[in-house]
Amino acid sequence: MTDFSPAPFPGAPFPTSRPRRLRSSPVLRAMVAETAVEPRRLILPAFVAEGLTEPKPITSMPGVVQHSLDSLRRTAAECAEAGLAGIMLFGLPEHKDATGSQALAPDGILNVALRAVREEVGDDLLVMSDVCLDEFTDHGHCGVLTADGVVDNDATLQAYAEMAVLHAEAGAHVVGPSGMMDGQVGVIRSALDAAGHAETVIMAYAAKYASAFYGPFREAVNSSLVGDRRTYQQDPANTRDALREIALDVAEGADIIMVKPALAYLDVIAAARAHTDLPVAAYNISGEYAMVEAAAANGWLDRERTIDETLTSIRRAGADIVLTYWALEVARRAM
Numbered sequence: 435m436t437d438f439s440p441a442p443f444p445g446a447p448f449p450t451s452r453p454r455r456l457r458s459s460p461v462l463r464a465m466v467a468e469t470a471v472e473p474r475r476l477i478l479p480a481f482v483a484e485g486l487t488e489p490k491p492i493t494s495m496p497g498v499v500q501h502s503l504d505s506l507r508r509t510a511a512e513c514a515e516a517g518l519a520g521i522m523l524f525g526l527p528e529h530k531d532a533t534g535s536q537a538l539a540p541d542g543i544l545n546v547a548l549r550a551v552r553e554e555v556g557d558d559l560l561v562m563s564d565v566c567l568d569e570f571t572d573h574g575h576c577g578v579l580t581a582d583g584v585v586d587n588d589a590t591l592q593a594y595a596e597m598a599v600l601h602a603e604a605g606a607h608v609v610g611p612s613g614m615m616d617g618q619v620g621v622i623r624s625a626l627d628a629a630g631h632a633e634t635v636i637m638a639y640a641a642k643y644a645s646a647f648y649g650p651f652r653e654a655v656n657s658s659l660v661g662d663r664r665t666y667q668q669d670p671a672n673t674r675d676a677l678r679e680i681a682l683d684v685a686e687g688a689d690i691i692m693v694k695p696a697l698a699y700l701d702v703i704a705a706a707r708a709h710t711d712l713p714v715a716a717y718n719i720s721g722e723y724a725m726v727e728a729a730a731a732n733g734w735l736d737r738e739r740t741i742d743e744t745l746t747s748i749r750r751a752g753a754d755i756v757l758t759y760w761a762l763e764v765a766r767r768a769m
């Protein structure tokens with residue numbers, strides 16, 4: 435008779451514990467997988483440029499375009515069809531100026547695009563807007579400047595409050611203040627409430643770092659930034675500063691807090707997850723996209739596996755929601 439009794443311990447044959455057992459087949463692996471990248475958690479960032487009749491490719495982000503209004507509408511419909519959570523719109527005006535006045539024009543490109551997209555998707559997809567001046571200013575900064583050329587925090591807040599109300603009126607379900615001005619969430623919340631938009635969600639770019647990985651975004655939004663954003667975006671050396679920013683945004687009324695960029699800041703995403711009960715979003719940004727696409731185009735990386743691993747790592751770090759330029763592709767693959 436075979437003896438099936440457990441081997442006595444110590445002295446048991448080694449190894450007694452075999453983690454490989456649960457990795458032995460695709461079905462087993464799927465059953466025990468702790469993290470998934472579901473389409474319902476993904477948001478597609480999209481650029482729309484005033485005056486375009488055809489989509490225009492962005493060289494440093496192969497596969498991403500500046501949309502015309504028509505191609506944006508079609509893409510939004512595809513996002514809804516693919517089961518994505520939302521589409522985050524960035525508007526590129528034909529004419530930029532020092533104050534970013536097109537941001538506050540009711541018929542400015544972003545407001546027009548929000549109306550068109552909302553009309554297209556209704557409530558089947560969350561329509562989201564970037565609340566920031568950098569796409570609209572000729573100097574490329576996220577706010578208006580003082581005579582000394584410094585970004586004027588409190589003057590900029592007024593513009594953000596007006597922008598957010600215009601976006602809500604144009605149909606945005608969610609506004610995303612991304613300029614890193616002190617107090618931006620508070621003024622936007624009060625302005626929205628006062629204008630009768632208490633239901634509009636604020637997804638606050640709470641912890642946003644002054645990052646080199648934004649590089650390709652400059653081409654995406656035709657930006658000619660003078661200088662850098664280090665007087666308002668965070669120093670990559672800091673984590674406690676991120677927790678402070680998050681606490682302030684929560685206190686000011688944020689509904690969702692965001693960490694950005696994602697890959698070089700997975701620890702910050704994990705810290706954010708541990709420090710707030712709000713949903714945490716992370717933005718897998720232009721440079722993170724470009725790195726993978728460039729390496730894959732050279733045959734140096736397996737493109738799909740790298741994309742899946744990238745997005746999985748952001749979810750595993752603690753992000754409930756992921757903004758990614760691959761959202762549509764990944765959602766379609768998952769279906």
Ligand code: PBG
Nearest residue numbers: 566568612647648651719720721
């Ligand atoms: C600001 C904004 C930026 C991005 C999103 N919102 C640029 C910046 O802060 O420098 C970057 C997104 C990306 O790089 O993909 N409006």
